[in-house]
Amino acid sequence: MTRLLFREDAYAKRCTATVTGISDRGVELDQTVFYATSGGQTGDTGTLSRPDGTVLPVITTVKDRETGRILHIIGDDHPLPEIGESLSAELDWENRHKLMRFHTCMHLLCAVIDGDVTGGNIAAHKARLDFNLPDAALDKDEITQKLNELIARNADVYDGEITVAELKANPELVRTMSVQPPMDGGAIRTITIEGIDFQPCGGTHVRKTGEIGKVAVSKIEKKGRQNRRINVVFADQDQPTTT
Numbered sequence: 001m002t003r004l005l006f007r008e009d010a011y012a013k014r015c016t017a018t019v020t021g022i023s024d025r026g027v028e029l030d031q032t033v034f035y036a037t038s039g040g041q042t043g044d045t046g047t048l049s050r051p052d053g054t055v056l057p058v059i060t061t062v063k064d065r066e067t068g069r070i071l072h073i074i075g076d077d078h079p080l081p082e083i084g085e086s087l088s089a090e091l092d093w094e095n096r097h098k099l100m101r102f103h104t105c106m107h108l109l110c111a112v113i114d115g116d117v118t119g120g121n122i123a124a125h126k127a128r129l130d131f132n133l134p135d136a137a138l139d140k141d142e143i144t145q146k147l148n149e150l151i152a153r154n155a156d157v158y159d160g161e162i163t164v165a166e167l168k169a170n171p172e173l174v175r176t177m178s179v180q181p182p183m184d185g186g187a188i189r190t191i192t193i194e195g196i197d198f199q200p201c202g203g204t205h206v207r208k209t210g211e212i213g214k215v216a217v218s219k220i221e222k223k224g225r226q227n228r229r230i231n232v233v234f235a236d237q238d239q240p241t242t243t
């Protein structure tokens with residue numbers, strides 16, 4: 001199994017690693033700073049550098065559905081490294097930091113909106129959560145204001161652990177109906193945003209809510225009879241023309 005360095009330190013940008021497996025275009029490492037697509041958060045991009053100086057682009061990082069192995073997907077037209085080879089793995093930090101900021105902001109959105117989360121997606125230019133809210137009248141500007149108030153509080157964000165038994169005794173802690181928290185090793189990782197939110201989560205977060213920066217709810221969509229999709233962007237970013 002790959003050691004997940006991003007769980008220990010979300011700010012780790014690079015590491016050395018040894019290739020332990022190759023699967024199609026995917027490279028498995030003994031340890032990594034790359035987060036694999038899961039829980040709606042996009043997998044990391046970056047590079048793997050070989051001892052001879054060759055740089056292999058990692059176009060995304062995925063988790064193999066069957067085996068759970070983390071695979072760094074190397075772009076076409078690039079050679080694959082060999083098993084046993086020692087590499088330097090480095091994140092596209094600018095991209096990952098946006099994902100961390102948005103991800104942390106989605107925890108704040110959970111605190112602002114009182115409803116079960118039915119889905120979500122976090123990309124570098126936009127993040128969204130879907131809530132099961134059949135009758136709610138949601139106001140874009142009001143949610144924007146509440147989010148920015150929580151961001152301005154600059155609350156601490158930190159991780160902890162609860163046992164599987166503790167979680168089973170408190171099922172309301174899981175806000176996301178569609179995604180189960182990671183249950184490796186009998187302990188479940190939790191994320192606390194001081195005074196705002198507490199839930200199981202295996203993702204990457206910023207240390208203080210102030211680091212998220214100003215955000216805006218770009219639109220609220222009705223998805224079916226029950227679901228409301230709330231889309232969030234960074235207030236200072238150039239808006240993409242497509243969604």
Ligand SMILES: [Zn+2]
Nearest residue numbers: 103191201203
């Ligand atoms: Zn999280």
